[in-house]
Amino acid sequence: MSRIAYVNGRYLPHANAAVHIEDRGYQFADGVYEVCEVRDGRLIDEAGHLGRLRRSLGELKIRQPIADSALRVVLRETVRRNRVRDGIVYLQVTRGVAKRDHFFPPESVKPALVVTARPADRAKNEVGALAGIKVITVPENRWPRVDIKTIGLLPNVLVKQQAREAGAKEAWYVGADGHVTEGGSTNAWIVTQEGIIRTRPATGGILSGITRATVLRMARDLQMRFDETPFTVDEAKGAREAFNTAATAIVTPVIAIDGAPVGDGKPGPVALELRRRFHEFAEASDG
Numbered sequence: 272m273s274r275i276a277y278v279n280g281r282y283l284p285h286a287n288a289a290v291h292i293e294d295r296g297y298q299f300a301d302g303v304y305e306v307c308e309v310r311d312g313r314l315i316d317e318a319g320h321l322g323r324l325r326r327s328l329g330e331l332k333i334r335q336p337i338a339d340s341a342l343r344v345v346l347r348e349t350v351r352r353n354r355v356r357d358g359i360v361y362l363q364v365t366r367g368v369a370k371r372d373h374f375f376p377p378e379s380v381k382p383a384l385v386v387t388a389r390p391a392d393r394a395k396n397e398v399g400a401l402a403g404i405k406v407i408t409v410p411e412n413r414w415p416r417v418d419i420k421t422i423g424l425l426p427n428v429l430v431k432q433q434a435r436e437a438g439a440k441e442a443w444y445v446g447a448d449g450h451v452t453e454g455g456s457t458n459a460w461i462v463t464q465e466g467i468i469r470t471r472p473a474t475g476g477i478l479s480g481i482t483r484a485t486v487l488r489m490a491r492d493l494q495m496r497f498d499e500t501p502f503t504v505d506e507a508k509g510a511r512e513a514f515n516t517a518a519t520a521i522v523t524p525v526i527a528i529d530g531a532p533v534g535d536g537k538p539g540p541v542a543l544e545l546r547r548r549f550h551e552f553a554e555a556s557d558g
């Protein structure tokens with residue numbers, strides 16, 4: 272079956288869907304994106320992702336190209352046309368196409384919207400996640416506005432590749448103060464020896480993950496102890512458990528940090544329970 276992409280109002284064959292060479296996303300990474308999980312044909316935490324999209328656009332002073340209601344239709348239609356039951360839907364908004372000039376283009380330039388959807392092998396992902404992943408740590412080298420979900424992901428691309436070359440799946444950034452900020456494409460968590468779930472507050476230095484927010488709500492509802500405070504690499508290495516969250520990872524146990532096992536070197540029970548029960552607590556809306 273051929274894939275379909277939505278590009279500025281049209282559904283096109285994915286293989287030859289294109290944007291102009293002077294799209295500001297291409298030239299300046301002048302845009303934002305969202306990734307939403309699709310599960311059993313439903314969009315997971317869609318409202319959270321659309322809320323964050325609005326915020327990211329606002330921070331960059333990019334107009335939202337179409338209203339939320341229309342965007343929801345496009346997301347669903349892209350999922351439907353690609354027959355995605357389990358996978359992801361990706362959306363990107365850039366400031367539009369204009370002659371290359373750092374200044375914002377004139378008001379008449381419309382922001383550009385691209386939406387794609389891609390199936391995932393849920394069973395395979397489940398096996399991978401349940402085995403746990405290894406992470407490396409790397410110095411934080413990103414701009415301070417990582418709270419905005421921009422498409423400017425070069426530092427993330429470089430550390431993810433560095434992780435892969437080191438036999439790991441994720442890189443955790445470590446700030447100058449020695450605290451872990453987040454992963455290259457995930458939020459970072461530990462479970463302390465006292466059994467407290469810990470992640471740093473989303474008040475700066477990280478992307479405020481939608482999955483993170485759902486996991487915090489779940490921890491509260493399940494009366495698990497949690498704490499939004501930063502942790503160091505040593506605290507993580509000495510923790511009982513560690514895990515990552517993202518729309519693409521749900522909750523994924525971390526079994527080693529820089530080659531040192533976390534806990535007994537196996538996925539921990541808290542992370543596994545949070546993963547198993549995640550979709551009970553996430554919002555799911557029909558795709």
Ligand code: PDD
Nearest residue numbers: 306455456457458478480481482517518
């Ligand atoms: N990444 N931190 C970073 C740097 C991220 O890129 C992501 C998500 C997260 C988790 O956010 P959420 O729970 O809302 O997915 C945290 C997406 C999935 C990506 O770039 O593919």
